[in-house]
Amino acid sequence: MTLTVLLTGAAGFIGSHTAVALAARGNRVIGLDNFNPYYDPQRKRANVAEIAAEAPAADFRLVEGDLRDKPLVERLFAEHRFDVVVHLAAMAGVRASADDPVTYYDVNLGGTLTLLEAARAYGQGRIVFASTSSAYGATTRLPFREDDPADRPLAPYPASKRAAELLGHAYHHLYRTSFTALRFFTVYGPRGRPDMLTYRLVDAIRTGVPLNLYEGGRMARDWTFVSDTVAGIVAAVDAALGYEIVNLGRGEPALVSDFLAAFERYTGRKVPWIEAPKPEADVERTHADIDKARRLLGYRPSVGLDEGARRMVEWYERAVAKLSEA
Numbered sequence: 001m002t003l004t005v006l007l008t009g010a011a012g013f014i015g016s017h018t019a020v021a022l023a024a025r026g027n028r029v030i031g032l033d034n035f036n037p038y039y040d041p042q043r044k045r046a047n048v049a050e051i052a053a054e055a056p057a058a059d060f061r062l063v064e065g066d067l068r069d070k071p072l073v074e075r076l077f078a079e080h081r082f083d084v085v086v087h088l089a090a091m092a093g094v095r096a097s098a099d100d101p102v103t104y105y106d107v108n109l110g111g112t113l114t115l116l117e118a119a120r121a122y123g124q125g126r127i128v129f130a131s132t133s134s135a136y137g138a139t140t141r142l143p144f145r146e147d148d149p150a151d152r153p154l155a156p157y158p159a160s161k162r163a164a165e166l167l168g169h170a171y172h173h174l175y176r177t178s179f180t181a182l183r184f185f186t187v188y189g190p191r192g193r194p195d196m197l198t199y200r201l202v203d204a205i206r207t208g209v210p211l212n213l214y215e216g217g218r219m220a221r222d223w224t225f226v227s228d229t230v231a232g233i234v235a236a237v238d239a240a241l242g243y244e245i246v247n248l249g250r251g252e253p254a255l256v257s258d259f260l261a262a263f264e265r266y267t268g269r270k271v272p273w274i275e276a277p278k279p280e281a282d283v284e285r286t287h288a289d290i291d292k293a294r295r296l297l298g299y300r301p302s303v304g305l306d307e308g309a310r311r312m313v314e315w316y317e318r319a320v321a322k323l324s325e326a
């Protein structure tokens, strides 16, 4: 049977790769995205063009609209009778959320509620939700495990994502909605967000304009290449798990300085940077325990830093550097 999937945030970084992966295995995908200006919407239009190029036979349609537009969301559910909702749309900046907490809550919690309500009203029972490693806050329990209380977030963004996880539980309890919250860990790769370190560091190599490097690169992140994250999302689409929270990291954290070094090895050039203090909203390190993802989703991340750096730089040179030089 062909699955019909509502994919929110389809024009974004992870969303555009998810659209390709779902369409490539024959799913009907209806994307919803409002092309908001958190970063240049032209990048999101370029992402949509890349979906068409990578999956030319895709049964993919993009609806331009806002997740918070209740009549629109209800119309989509009435029209398409979705089998699964993959909910990736969000305001996604940890630091930026401190400057605009109202919008972060409105979209990340209010928008999720709109979806949960529409799903309930139309008898649609399965939601895969994009959550975040930043929900763990400054926990000292390493590696991060899903049974950590995660009740001390450091910024409105992780607080809003944790709140949406909890709301998902309420719907699971009351209406048996299957709600899988996937906690992504610093995802990077082609079509990566321009506000994230990976994009900025490749930009810095090209332009020579130095990067602000927090604590001189001594913070650690569990870098996850986007194709691994997407494999986890697709596996979750196929698994009705009830209510689960599942880490999707790599399980092998690396210092930011070591991450930079992988890009320097591949390009043969130094990343120019100046030291800056760690922002209050940032955690010192992230480290995923991925046993649960292995067990429930058959998740096996396979792309290491050198391979990830190569694929990121190749895309950037083809898709971004050429555009800005034109």
Ligand SMILES: NC(=O)c1ccc[n+]([C@@H]2O[C@H](COP(=O)([O-])OP(=O)(O)OC[C@H]3O[C@@H](n4cnc5c(N)ncnc54)[C@H](O)[C@@H]3O)[C@@H](O)[C@H]2O)c1
Binding pocket: 008, 009, 010, 011, 012, 013, 014, 015, 032, 033, 034, 035, 036, 038, 044, 065, 066, 067, 068, 087, 088, 089, 090, 091, 092, 107, 111, 130, 131, 132, 133, 183, 184, 185, 186, 187, 188, 193
């Ligand atoms: N990239 C990461 O490392 C990372 C880590 C943890 C969690 N996440 C989560 O994964 C998801 C995807 O992140 P991303 O990095 O691809 O970000 P992204 O900003 O590239 O994608 C999000 C998309 O959602 C859309 N959107 C935002 N508000 C919307 C609204 N109200 N209605 C409709 N569309 C809306 C945006 O236009 C954007 O295209 C987000 O939920 C994010 O919080 C990402």
